[in-house]
Amino acid sequence: MTGRVLVTGNSSGLGRGFTEAYLQRGWQVYGVSRRGCDGLDGELHDVTCDLGDADAIAPALARLLDGVERLDLAILNAGVLGPIRDLAATPVATLEEVMTVNVWANKRILDWLLARPLPVDRVVLISSGAAVVGHRGWGAYALSKATLNMLTQLYAHEFPDSQLLALAPGLVDTEMQDELCDPARTDATRFPSLERLRAARGSAAMPDPRAAAERIADLLPTLQERPSGSFVDVRDL
Numbered sequence: 001m002t003g004r005v006l007v008t009g010n011s012s013g014l015g016r017g018f019t020e021a022y023l024q025r026g027w028q029v030y031g032v033s034r035r036g037c038d039g040l041d042g043e044l045h046d047v048t049c050d051l052g053d054a055d056a057i058a059p060a061l062a063r064l065l066d067g068v069e070r071l072d073l074a075i076l077n078a079g080v081l082g083p084i085r086d087l088a089a090t091p092v093a094t095l096e097e098v099m100t101v102n103v104w105a106n107k108r109i110l111d112w113l114l115a116r117p118l119p120v121d122r123v124v125l126i127s128s129g130a131a132v133v134g135h136r137g138w139g140a141y142a143l144s145k146a147t148l149n150m151l152t153q154l155y156a157h158e159f160p161d162s163q164l165l166a167l168a169p170g171l172v173d174t175e176m177q178d179e180l181c182d183p184a185r186t187d188a189t190r191f192p193s194l195e196r197l198r199a200a201r202g203s204a205a206m207p208d209p210r211a212a213a214e215r216i217a218d219l220l221p222t223l224q225e226r227p228s229g230s231f232v233d234v235r236d237l
């Protein structure tokens with residue numbers, strides 16, 4: 001099967017992995033990021049946009065998806081980590097910055113799809129195990145992913161003809177892990193959950209982005225019976 005897929009955050013990491021995987025499968029890929037994504041074979045349409053800029057999102061999507069009448073899949077993947085820090089030491093403004101990209105940008109994209117209207121068969125919102133496990137130091141990120149899970153559940157009611165899934169991709173060896181696994185940048189003594197990530201890096205427990213994306217692309221057709229709004233962790237499959 002081929003189709004059309006929107007991928008946000010496709011300039012690096014998992015989003016670039018999805019872009020490569022779906023292009024390889026003959027899909028048309030519509031990508032959004034600040035840095036852009038190029039140098040790939042296949043039908044890639046790309047727009048640069050800061051998803052943290054509320055006013056930039058609708059015009060960028062209108063440019064990118066001009067003439068597209070339906071999407072088979074949207075993978076809302078763009079995300080930021082924010083600081084690994086005690087919540088008491090994290091200003092609300094920092095929490096708001098992370099929420100803007102990890103949650104509200106996705107709300108804006110979903111609202112745009114509804115308003116256009118641009119039908120989409122399936123929307124996968126990239127969540128995290130941190131949505132449901134509150135390890136010390138993961139405040140901004142964990143709050144944003146927990147909210148993303150509920151956003152998915154709530155929007156499922158408003159997209160009656162689509163399947164929405166919040167999906168935790170498992171550990172993936174990306175730029176996000178550069179920070180989490182660097183002792184100079186994050187302190188595993190204070191935040192012990194980082195030790196598990198550092199031990200996993202370089203092992204099969206933390207695949208590279210392309211391998212992780214291929215696995216998820218293979219798994220998605222098997223998830224068709226999941227109720228819309230569900231949270232799925234690929235490590236449970």
Ligand SMILES: NC(=O)c1ccc[n+]([C@@H]2O[C@H](COP(=O)([O-])OP(=O)(O)OC[C@H]3O[C@@H](n4cnc5c(N)ncnc54)[C@H](OP(=O)(O)O)[C@@H]3O)[C@@H](O)[C@H]2O)c1
Binds near residue numbers: 010032053126176
């Ligand atoms: N890596 C893991 O182990 C892991 C585990 C669980 C969940 N996740 C989730 O997987 C998703 C992808 O993360 P990753 O690990 O692949 O990290 P990454 O390599 O840092 O990729 C993040 C992507 O998001 C885009 N992005 C960030 N801020 C943006 C903004 N303001 N506007 C537009 N695009 C923006 C980045 O593009 P630009 O910088 O070009 O804008 C980049 O393409 C995230 O939602 C993350 O929470 C990752």
